[in-house]
Amino acid sequence: MNNDFDLVLEYLPFLIPLIILQLGLAIFSAIHVIRHPQYRFGNQVMWLLIVLLIQFIGPLVYFVFGRGERYGRTN
Numbered sequence: 029m030n031n032d033f034d035l036v037l038e039y040l041p042f043l044i045p046l047i048i049l050q051l052g053l054a055i056f057s058a059i060h061v062i063r064h065p066q067y068r069f070g071n072q073v074m075w076l077l078i079v080l081l082i083q084f085i086g087p088l089v090y091f092v093f094g095r096g097e098r099y100g101r102t103n
Contacts, residue, residue: 050083050084053084053087053088054079054080054083054086054087056087057079057086057087057090057091058076058079058080060090060091060095061075061076061079061090062076064095064096066096067094067095067096068093068094068095068096069093069094070094075090075094078090078094
């Protein structure tokens with residue numbers, strides 16, 4: 029039992045930044061989903077579930093595939 033705790037303490041300096049990054053990305057993505065009602069496909073509830081329940085990959089999937097254009101492209 030003590031070995032498991034020692035292992036967690038050993039990896040803690042690597043885990044804390046990853047946890048902070050994941051929480052920050054999830055919060056930022058959830059706020060973006062709520063504030064921007066236009067999506068390429070799907071709806072707000074679907075994207076909130078993807079962003080909040082699928083760790084790391086959910087927010088990235090939203091920004092790559094789900095986020096709609098606010099004003100359209102100007103190119």
